[in-house]
Amino acid sequence: MSQPPAAxxxxxxxxxxxxxxxxxxxxxxxxxxxATFTAxxxxxxxxxxxxxxxxxxxxNSALLPYSCRNHMISELGFPYASPLTxxxxxxxxxxxxxxxxxxxxxxxxxRTRLGYAxxxxxxxxGLALSGLGMFGLRQDVLHAPYLFGRFFKxxxxxxxxxxxxxxxxxxxxxxxxxxxxNDPVSCLxxxxxxxxxxxxxxxxxxSICPSHTQAALVKDFRAIVNSPPISSPILSQRFDSYxxxxxxxxxxxxxxxxxVLLWHGIALIFLWxxxxxxxxxxxxx
Numbered sequence: 001m002s003q004p005p006a007a008x009x010x011x012x013x014x015x016x017x018x019x020x021x022x023x024x025x026x027x028x029x030x031x032x033x034x035a036t037f038t039a040x041x042x043x044x045x046x047x048x049x050x051x052x053x054x055x056x057x058x059x060n061s062a063l064l065p066y067s068c069r070n071h072m073i074s075e076l077g078f079p080y081a082s083p084l085t086x087x088x089x090x091x092x093x094x095x096x097x098x099x100x101x102x103x104x105x106x107x108x109x110x111r112t113r114l115g116y117a118x119x120x121x122x123x124x125x126g127l128a129l130s131g132l133g134m135f136g137l138r139q140d141v142l143h144a145p146y147l148f149g150r151f152f153k154x155x156x157x158x159x160x161x162x163x164x165x166x167x168x169x170x171x172x173x174x175x176x177x178x179x180x181x182n183d184p185v186s187c188l189x190x191x192x193x194x195x196x197x198x199x200x201x202x203x204x205x206x207s208i209c210p211s212h213t214q215a216a217l218v219k220d221f222r223a224i225v226n227s228p229p230i231s232s233p234i235l236s237q238r239f240d241s242y243x244x245x246x247x248x249x250x251x252x253x254x255x256x257x258x259x260v261l262l263w264h265g266i267a268l269i270f271l272w273x274x275x276x277x278x279x280x281x282x283x284x285x
Contacts, residue, residue: 029275031101031104031105031108032105032268032271032272032275034101034105035101035102035104035105035268035271036268036271036272038097038098038099038100038101038102039098039099039101039102039264039265039268041098042094042095042096042097042098042099043095043098043261045091045094045095045098046091046092046095046261048087048091049087049088049089049090049091049092049095050076050088050091052084052087052088053076053077053081053082053084053085053087053088054066054076055084056082056083056084056087057075057076057081057082057084057236059082060081060082060083060233063236063237063240064240064243068250068251068254069245069246069247069250069251070243070244070245070246070247070250070251071236071239071243071247071250072239072247072249072250072253073250073253073254073257074155074159074235075235075236075239076088077089077092077132077133077136078136078151078155078233078235078236079136079139079140079146079151079231079233080231080232080233081233081235081236082233085136085140086137086140086141088136089133089134089136089137089140090133090137091133092129092130092132092133092136093130093131093132093133093134093137094130094133095129095130095133096126096127096128096129096130096131096132096133097126097127097130099122099126099129099264100122100123100126100127102122102264102267102268102271103118103119103122103123103126103169103267104119104123105267105271106118106119106122106173106267106270106271107119107120109271109274110176112176114172114175114176115172115173115176117172118168118169118170118171118172118173118176119169120169121164121165121166121168121169121172122165122166122169122170122173123165123169124161124164124165124169125161125162125163125164125165125166125167125169126165126166127165128158128159128161128162128165129158129162131158132155132158132159132162135154135155135158136155139151144231145229145230145231146229146230146231147227147228147229148224148225148227148230148234148235149224149225149226149227152225152235163200166260167196167197167200170193170196170197170260170263171193171197173189173193173267174189174190174193174194174197177189177190177193178190185269185270185273185274186270188266188269188270189263189266189267189270192259192262192263192266193263195259196256196259196260196262196263199252199255199256199259200256202252203249203252203253203255203256206248206249206252207249224238
């Protein structure tokens with residue numbers, strides 16, 4: 001008895017004579033549902049951790065009340081900043097992992113090399129965020145004197161990987177969605193990516209070219225890097241001596257973090273809108 005012929009993948013020809021497999025952009029409903037649930041859970045945990053940490057920070061004999069206008073995000077999780085640093089660091093550790101499925105779902109939906117690369121960098125940023133929270137949580141559990149210089153260097157290493165992962169990942173996704181800008185939701189994804197990229201570039205410029213106040217802080221900051229083991233919120237104490245009414249580096253850091261979360265939210269909207277779309281309709285764009 002003869003064997004039935006093997007199934008041949010259908011190929012659609014796009015507007016620019018680009019051949020695309022019909023299932024290339026096939027949506028993944030279950031993965032979209034998982035990404036939505038985990039992202040929502042992660043954002044809720046982050047909001048709870050940040051809110052309670054700010055309240056605890058302000059009641060822990062802080063010289064200046066915590067404000068997004070002049071306080072860096074990291075100050076909420078540094079050792080001895082407040083009795084609830086463990087809650088903030090724990091929320092960061094879990095929240096970073098909860099954002100991974102969204103990046104993976106986008107890569108699985110697009111199924112292109114650039115899409116997979118973008119998803120990989122996005123997942124790298126989420127893993128680094130989780131590692132940063134885990135590192136801070138470890139110190140919270142030990143609750144012992146610590147070497148500020150060593151702690152700060154490891155903290156910054158994680159932070160740089162977070163910036164690298166999410167900035168590169170979102171940029172690559174933006175390139176993909178910009179090519180499909182005739183589609184309204186893809187255009188929205190590209191716009192969200194451009195906004196996040198511009199915020200990061202502004203943050204980078206402010207960090208590289210500090211103001212006079214920031215320069216004085218950096219000079220004083222070097223004096224505590226090699227300090228002996230301490231059991232106090234030395235970072236915020238030093239910042240309070242120079243903290244302006246509006247600390248643009250802090251404002252832009254918060255703005256960039258918000259733009260990244262917003263981008264993930266729009267990514268979920270994209271996935272839900274495309275989950276029932278016919279592959280041929282997507283491939284023909």
